[in-house]
Amino acid sequence: MQIDFHHGVTYVLARLAGFDDCSADTIAHSAQYVDDATNSGVIRFDSGALFSRISSAHKMLDYRNFQELANHFVWIPFHFLPGNGGLPAGQDPSDHFIDKLVCRPNSLVAQDMVRECIRERNHAYGLYRLGITMHVYADTWAHQGFAGVNHRINEAKEITGADGQPDRRLLDRLANYFISEALPLGHGAVLSNPDKPFLQWEYTNGRGERITRNNPQDYLEAADAMCRVMQRYRLGDPDADVPGLPDADRQLIQEMIHNIRDDNGITRHQKWLAAIQAGKFSFGSATLQYIAKGRGSWKFQAVGTVRENDRENDVFSYSPTFLTSHWKLFHDALQAHRLFVIHDLLPCYGICAA
Numbered sequence: 001m002q003i004d005f006h007h008g009v010t011y012v013l014a015r016l017a018g019f020d021d022c023s024a025d026t027i028a029h030s031a032q033y034v035d036d037a038t039n040s041g042v043i044r045f046d047s048g049a050l051f052s053r054i055s056s057a058h059k060m061l062d063y064r065n066f067q068e069l070a071n072h073f074v075w076i077p078f079h080f081l082p083g084n085g086g087l088p089a090g091q092d093p094s095d096h097f098i099d100k101l102v103c104r105p106n107s108l109v110a111q112d113m114v115r116e117c118i119r120e121r122n123h124a125y126g127l128y129r130l131g132i133t134m135h136v137y138a139d140t141w142a143h144q145g146f147a148g149v150n151h152r153i154n155e156a157k158e159i160t161g162a163d164g165q166p167d168r169r170l171l172d173r174l175a176n177y178f179i180s181e182a183l184p185l186g187h188g189a190v191l192s193n194p195d196k197p198f199l200q201w202e203y204t205n206g207r208g209e210r211i212t213r214n215n216p217q218d219y220l221e222a223a224d225a226m227c228r229v230m231q232r233y234r235l236g237d238p239d240a241d242v243p244g245l246p247d248a249d250r251q252l253i254q255e256m257i258h259n260i261r262d263d264n265g266i267t268r269h270q271k272w273l274a275a276i277q278a279g280k281f282s283f284g285s286a287t288l289q290y291i292a293k294g295r296g297s298w299k300f301q302a303v304g305t306v307r308e309n310d311r312e313n314d315v316f317s318y319s320p321t322f323l324t325s326h327w328k329l330f331h332d333a334l335q336a337h338r339l340f341v342i343h344d345l346l347p348c349y350g351i352c353a354a
Helices: 003-016 021-033 072-078 108-119 126-142 168-174 215-235 247-259 265-277 298-303 320-324 326-348
Strands: 041-044 050-053 156-161 200-205 210-214
Touching (some): 003 126, 003 215, 003 247, 072 126, 108 326, 200 215
Antiparallel strands (some): 156 200
């Protein structure tokens, strides 16, 4: 998924779940920032203070960047959560380990990830972790059938549109990707097809299976499930019986998913923000923006830098407000999420992934 869903739609879902504007903004910003937190390592301050952070994405999620994309610490916990074949802990989908790693929509692994997020909601970084969790949870629908490792199961051929005709634009773009060995990682072989909400398409995977994808159906299902998670989060009960999306808002979200058909995610994002500002949803009008890097961004507010990439010898001016900054709390949540997924959650399913 791209910024239109991870930021715009996540904000809408948070408001429909009952969060106020400020909290929903934090959740949605965190959900999108998973794709933009590309720096890692130690931040050094002029006071002698230090802060260590991790990255949750690679620059522009570039599938051609083969060496960088081999990092399981990024792809598995943040973008391609293993689904264990949809089976409970203690059961194996097959004799092949790769089948445990393939991402599955709303898998039991994903549900356990959500439950932990709700149980741990009272931390200072609780809302930031919820946003991160919503990013990963949403991607279990968009990235289903693919794995966050280099494997032939991620290969794709005979890619067609909803009309059954070859997707010539995609094939032409693939012809320009010279590092072909990078494509079997994640959904690189189909580029951004899984990330376009309006798209219906088909492909043959690396095992020769014909796969039909209906993104509008998947995205609407994801939206309702995310709204339910956030309703349960507010109640502090991962098992609460909650209503999900209100009927009128569900219908509007469905229409926008179908009708906003721009290839560019940023253009689609602007249309969602315009709908929010126009008060088209039941929670009323709100003005929303997202700044990933540079002046006005969370990172700028925390450490004062406008640069996109840090340098090893950078020293930042320290302020006591850093400890409660959005950027610091987001990175605290990022580490808590990854630690749980890699070291606690996945081993319960017999998955040693990094």
